[in-house]
Amino acid sequence: MARLTLGERWWRRLAMAPGTPLPQRRLFLLPTRFGLGWAVLVLLLLLFGINYQNTLAYVLAFWLFGLGVVALLRAWRNLLGVTPTLRLPQEVFAGGEARLGVVLAGGRPRTALELHGGGVSARLDLPEGQGEAVLALPAPRRGEQPLPRLRLETRWPLGLVRALAWLQSDERLLVYPRPLEEDExxxxxxxxxxxATDFAGLRRAEPGDSPARLAWKQWSRTGVLAAKAFSxxxxxxxxxxxxxxxxxxxxxxxxxxxxxxxxxxxxxxxxxxxxxxxxxxxxxxxxxxxxxxxxxxxxxxxxxxxxx
Known part of the structure; x- marks a missing residue:
């Protein structure tokens, strides 16, 4: 077994496997640009109040500070305890997309959750405590491919901080070869x-069907893509x-x-x-x-x- 690099070991300590609720020790809080600007504004108001003994500046500074602390706690609680579960696609062909389903169960309503991974993103709310996001991951080549590291985060309610967690699954995605129609x-x-001998009717189009076999007129009339079937x-x-x-x-x-x-x-x-x-x-x-x-x-x- 190949030895893990320092970076890989570090990521394994940070990320967690899907299927278990997100614990406190795997949640991270990072300020956004807006949050940093908010902190600078609070500091400037506090310095202004101290320098000029301005009561209004004190009140505004501590009010903004308290609001920021509440927003930080709400963002942290919005992500705490969410249970992510992966749903692998049944079939993926090279050159297409692997539609990876991520089921999130929160046990209570959650708001403005975001998923990032493999260069794609998805956003969802959990008004009833559970929902599913689908990430359309590119599958450029065939073979077994590791699932990308996923980042689950939220900036709710004010966008001052990002509460985030990393997800890493050991499951692998099997990509089939791209079907190539023969010409010779x-x-x-x-x-x-x-x-082909005699025309037998229409059937639902499937991956690998030749464009010449597709019923384009039927598609233009009904919006349903079908393929010609022959006996x-x-x-x-x-x-x-x-x-x-x-x-x-x-x-x-x-x-x-x-x-x-x-x-x-x-x-x-x-x-x-x-x-x-x-x-x-x-x-x-x-x-x-x-x-x-x-x-x-x-x-x-x-x-x-x-x-x-």
Whole structure:
């Protein structure tokens, strides 16, 4: 196991795992620019009152100071005890977005909570003590990816301070290859069961559908994106072979990903052959999931990236 750097050890001490209420020792209070200006104003009023023995300056300075202390305590209490829970997306394809759900349970109403992580942000209120925010994280490449460190914070009620906590999960996000539609006729012929014959109707569009198969006129009329379905030879039994594909490793995996999706929709029995990995023939949602996971974890360098 690789040794953690000093910075990583420091972050592990600061951050906490989702699933437990935020304790006092993991909450941090940092002044905002507005809060610093507020403090300077209080100090100037106090100095003015001391220098000129001005009672009104004293009253205003201590009133602003007391208001700042109340705002600090309210911001701290607004975040204390919130329980964050992560909800991982079911399927993520490279080049798309991973919609990470963060469920926040506060036990009582909370106001103006903010989530930041992975370059995206979300804001939500908990009027009934519970709510969910969705972070659309970019997924530029396939494979297992660590979840970004999340920052949960609030500036409520006056924006003088930021009460914040860091969240770090050990769970990893599995990103499938980006489906790539085949253009060469020989590839279409090699994937028996993909040849379209008669038009059979419309179905809901799915990731990996060719733009040529989408019913654009239907979409313009109803606003629902559908794909054209054609009658296909039923229950083809075939093998999807990495060595039979052309191009660089990532393109081959993208082609195989598109074939897995197409054969699953057609109800075919198919197996998958990768260097060092053989997935027996099967069908159904389980076969689809196992095949996509094998493609996502596969290492072109020859290391075994998935279990058959």
């Amino acid at each position: 006729p020989e590839h279409r012929h090699a994937g028996a069961g993909l040849e 296909l030879p039923p229950r083809q039994q075939l093998w999807l072979d990495y060595d039979a594909c052309r191009g660089d490793p990532e393109r081959r995996l993208s082609l195989l990903c598109a074939r897995v999706l197409a054969h699953h929709r057609a109800g075919d029995r198919y197996g998958l052959r990768l260097p060092g990995v053989t997935l027996p023939q099967g069908e159904g949602p389980h076969q689809r999931r196992v095949a996509l996971e094998a493609l996502a974890r596969f290492s072109p360098s020859g290391d075994r990236g998935a279990e058959s």
